[in-house]
Structure formats: C-alpha cells, structure tokens
Amino acid sequence: MSLSKEQVEYIATLARLQLQDDEIADVVEKLSSIVDFVDQLQAASTDDVVPMAHPLNMSQRLRADEITESDLRDQAQKNAPSVEDGYYLVPRVIE
Numbered sequence: 832m833s834l835s836k837e838q839v840e841y842i843a844t845l846a847r848l849q850l851q852d853d854e855i856a857d858v859v860e861k862l863s864s865i866v867d868f869v870d871q872l873q874a875a876s877t878d879d880v881v882p883m884a885h886p887l888n889m890s891q892r893l894r895a896d897e898i899t900e901s902d903l904r905d906q907a908q909k910n911a912p913s914v915e916d917g918y919y920l921v922p923r924v925i926e
Contacts, residue, residue: 832870833863 834842839859843850850858904917913920 832866834859834866 836855836859839855839862840850842862843858908914908917908919911919
C-alpha cells in the first residue's frame with residue numbers, strides 16, 4: 832500500500848511535525864515502505880505459533896522469599912511527633 836502526499840501531510844499534522852517541502856517525498860517513500868512491511872507481516876500465518884512471554888526458552892530466577900530485615904517500626908516512630916497503635920497521626924485535611 833502506497834501512501835499519498837496528502838496522507839503523509841495529514842499524519843505529520845497529527846504528529847505535530849513540521850515537514851519541509853523537500854522532505855515530504857522522502858517521508859512518503861519511507862512511510863510507504865514501512866506500511867508495506869507491516870502488510871507482509873500481517874500476511875504471515877501465525878496459526879501454529881504459541882504465544883510466549885520471552886523469546887528465549889528460559890525460566891526466571893527468583894530469590895528465596897525470606898525475611899532479611901527486622902521490624903524497625905518502633906525505632907522509626909520515635910522521631911514522629913504523634914503516633915498511636917503503630918500509626919502516624921497527622922492533621923485532618925478533609926472535612
């Protein structure tokens with residue numbers, strides 16, 4: 832599918848691009864080749880292709896789910912001006 836000069840100018844307007852008159856012919860050619868390539872990709876049969884999350888056949892290495900830090904909440908809340916039952920008390924901002 833070949834794009835026209837008017838279509839490219841419209842696309843440039845939508846993309847907020849300012850194309851000079853001498854650039855338009857080159858952009859028409861390049862965008863037309865991109866659209867042709869997309870048409871080729873759409874024509875490819877993907878019936879037997881299984882969707883995948885990663886192009887390589889790998890599994891994700893995960894670390895062990897272990898607690899690595901101690902609970903320092905009480906120590907951190909010593910610096911707060913107002914604390915109650917483990918929560919920071921702040922002034923009400925919505926009536």
